[in-house]
Amino acid sequence: MKRKTKEENGKPTKSPKPKKRKSVVMEPIHINPKYLKDTYESEFKKGFEKSKRPFPHWQLRNFVENSDNSVEKVEEELQNFEDWQRKENDLYSLYQTNDLKSIDPTVHPAIFSFRQFLYTEVKEWLQKVSGVELTEQVDCNGSCYARTDSLLPHNDLIETRRFAFVYYLTAANWDSVVNGGDLQLFNHDKKLQPTTVATQFAPLRNSLILFEVSQTSWHRVAEMLSEEPRLSINGWFHSTRRIEPKKPAAESIKRFIPEKKFKLSNLINEEFLSKERQNEVQETFSDNSELNLSGFLTDSIHNEIYSELISNPSCFDTVGPVSKRHVARLNEEKTDDLETTNRLIKCLKSTNFAKLAAKLTGVTVSGAETSVKVSRVEHGTYWVLGDEDAEQSTTDGYCLDVHLFVQKTAWEDEAGGELIYIAEEETEELLRISPSPNAASVVFREPGVISFLKYANCKASDPFFLLTVSFYNVKVVDD
Known part of the structure; x- marks a missing residue:
C-alpha cells in the first residue's frame, strides 16, 4: 500500500526523503589463537604464583590476530583522533582521550571494534584464564606520551579495579634506549611501599600487558626521551573486590622554634x-x-x-x-x-x-x-x-x-x-x-x-x- 501524499494549495507534495545514513563496516578483531588453547590457561595461572615477582603480571606478544591488518587500522584512527586532551599534574604528563565508551562507530569504526573486542572477547577470555569473575565495567581510553612525558610510580588501586591492561600501538622497531617509555614494575618493602625496579617491558607493538591491581602493584612509565609517539589503549577490568588503600605518612621534616640570633648583613643583600x-x-x-x-x-x-x-x-x-x-x-x-x-x-x-x-x-x-x-x-x-x-x-x-x-x-x-x-x-x-x-x-x-x-x-x-x-x-x- 502506497503512503498518501499531503496536499498543499490543492496540489500533491512529495513525502520527505529519509536522510542517508553512512554505512559502517565493522571488521571483527580477535585474540591470537595461541592464547585460546586450553593449555594456555595453566600457563596464565602461573602468573599468580609467589615466584612471579614483583606482583602478578603478564606480557602477551602478538596479542591480536592481525591477518586483516586490524592493528594498523586502529593505529591510524587513533593517530588522527580529534579529541586528544593534554593531561598534566604532579603524577603524570601525557595526551589522553576520554573513555572510549562514547566513541562514534560511524567516525571511528576500527577503534569502536577494538572497544567491543575488549568488552566481550577479551573480558570473557580473561575471566576464563584467570578464574576471576569480572563485572560488566570495562574502562578504556587512548594514551599518547611525547618527549619528556612520564607517569610516576603508583599502584592503580581505586575502588573495584582488578586487572590493568595496556595494548601498544607503537612503531614496530621501538628502541627503549633511544625512545624511553618502558613500563617499569617495582619491588616493595615490608610496609608495602615501592623500592626498586624489579622488571620492565618495552612498549612493543601489538602486545598486551596485564597485571593484577593490588596494594603492591607499583608501576610507572619511564620518561620519554624522543619524539616517537608512545601510543596505546589502556584501562581496567573490574570485579566486586574492594581493597582500601593504605595511606602513607606525610614526610617528616624536623621542626623547631627559632631561638638563636644571627647577623644577617653578611649573607643577605x-x-x-x-x-x-x-x-x-x-x-x-x-x-x-x-x-x-x-x-x-x-x-x-x-x-x-x-x-x-x-x-x-x-x-x-x-x-x-x-x-x-x-x-x-x-x-x-x-x-x-x-x-x-x-x-x-x-x-x-x-x-x-x-x-x-x-x-x-x-x-x-x-x-x-x-x-x-x-x-x-x-x-x-x-x-x-x-x-x-x-x-x-x-x-x-x-x-x-x-x-x-x-x-x-x-x-x-x-x-x-x-x-x-x-x-x-x-x-x-x-x-x-x-x-x-x-x-x-x-x-x-x-x-x-x-x-x-x-x-x-x-x-x-x-x-x-x-x-x-x-x-x-x-x-x-x-x-
Missing part, C-alpha cells in the same frame, strides 16, 4: 634589610600573598654556597618512597666541610630571619614552629601529593614559605622542576614558581593549599639547590 625596601615589599605582598625577590643573597655568598653544594654530592641522601618522592635532601650530619652553607642554614633558623620574614610580608611568625630543608633538584627529581599531605596542611593552618634558589645558570623553561601550589581537590594551579638564580620566592598559603615539585625531565641541565623555610600556624591579623 642589604637592599632587603632597609626599612624603606621592606615596606615596599610588604605592600606588594599584601596584595598578592606571594612575591619573588631577585638577588636575595649577596652574590659572593650565593656563588660560594653553590660551589660547596655542587662539589659535595655525598652530603645528600635520596629520600622516598618513590610513590611519593625522589629527591636528594641535605643531611646536616654530613655538612662539616660546608662552611658557608652551614652559616646560611644557621641564619635561616635564627630569630633574626623570622623577623625579616615578618617585615617583608606583614605576617606574624614570632613563636611559630619552623622547618628548614635543602633539596638538590636534577633530572629525575620530583615529589607528588596525597590525601595525607592535604590533611597535614589543614593541621598546619596558615603558613609562610620562603624558597631560596641557588643555581649557576637559568633553568630550561620546559625542563620541569617548578614548584606548583594547588588547593585541595582542585585541578587548577594557584601558583607556579620557576627556578631562577639567587631568587627568593615567598608564599603565604591557607589551610588545604599544598605544593609539589614537578618532575625534572631530560631537558634539565645543571642541578639547582632549593632551600625552603616554612613557618607553621602563623598568626593572621585582619585589617
Whole structure:
C-alpha cells in the first residue's frame, strides 16, 4: 500500500526523503589463537604464583590476530583522533582521550571494534584464564606520551579495579634506549611501599600487558626521551573486590622554634634589610600573598654556597618512597666541610630571619614552629601529593614559605622542576614558581593549599639547590 501524499494549495507534495545514513563496516578483531588453547590457561595461572615477582603480571606478544591488518587500522584512527586532551599534574604528563565508551562507530569504526573486542572477547577470555569473575565495567581510553612525558610510580588501586591492561600501538622497531617509555614494575618493602625496579617491558607493538591491581602493584612509565609517539589503549577490568588503600605518612621534616640570633648583613643583600625596601615589599605582598625577590643573597655568598653544594654530592641522601618522592635532601650530619652553607642554614633558623620574614610580608611568625630543608633538584627529581599531605596542611593552618634558589645558570623553561601550589581537590594551579638564580620566592598559603615539585625531565641541565623555610600556624591579623 502506497503512503498518501499531503496536499498543499490543492496540489500533491512529495513525502520527505529519509536522510542517508553512512554505512559502517565493522571488521571483527580477535585474540591470537595461541592464547585460546586450553593449555594456555595453566600457563596464565602461573602468573599468580609467589615466584612471579614483583606482583602478578603478564606480557602477551602478538596479542591480536592481525591477518586483516586490524592493528594498523586502529593505529591510524587513533593517530588522527580529534579529541586528544593534554593531561598534566604532579603524577603524570601525557595526551589522553576520554573513555572510549562514547566513541562514534560511524567516525571511528576500527577503534569502536577494538572497544567491543575488549568488552566481550577479551573480558570473557580473561575471566576464563584467570578464574576471576569480572563485572560488566570495562574502562578504556587512548594514551599518547611525547618527549619528556612520564607517569610516576603508583599502584592503580581505586575502588573495584582488578586487572590493568595496556595494548601498544607503537612503531614496530621501538628502541627503549633511544625512545624511553618502558613500563617499569617495582619491588616493595615490608610496609608495602615501592623500592626498586624489579622488571620492565618495552612498549612493543601489538602486545598486551596485564597485571593484577593490588596494594603492591607499583608501576610507572619511564620518561620519554624522543619524539616517537608512545601510543596505546589502556584501562581496567573490574570485579566486586574492594581493597582500601593504605595511606602513607606525610614526610617528616624536623621542626623547631627559632631561638638563636644571627647577623644577617653578611649573607643577605642589604637592599632587603632597609626599612624603606621592606615596606615596599610588604605592600606588594599584601596584595598578592606571594612575591619573588631577585638577588636575595649577596652574590659572593650565593656563588660560594653553590660551589660547596655542587662539589659535595655525598652530603645528600635520596629520600622516598618513590610513590611519593625522589629527591636528594641535605643531611646536616654530613655538612662539616660546608662552611658557608652551614652559616646560611644557621641564619635561616635564627630569630633574626623570622623577623625579616615578618617585615617583608606583614605576617606574624614570632613563636611559630619552623622547618628548614635543602633539596638538590636534577633530572629525575620530583615529589607528588596525597590525601595525607592535604590533611597535614589543614593541621598546619596558615603558613609562610620562603624558597631560596641557588643555581649557576637559568633553568630550561620546559625542563620541569617548578614548584606548583594547588588547593585541595582542585585541578587548577594557584601558583607556579620557576627556578631562577639567587631568587627568593615567598608564599603565604591557607589551610588545604599544598605544593609539589614537578618532575625534572631530560631537558634539565645543571642541578639547582632549593632551600625552603616554612613557618607553621602563623598568626593572621585582619585589617
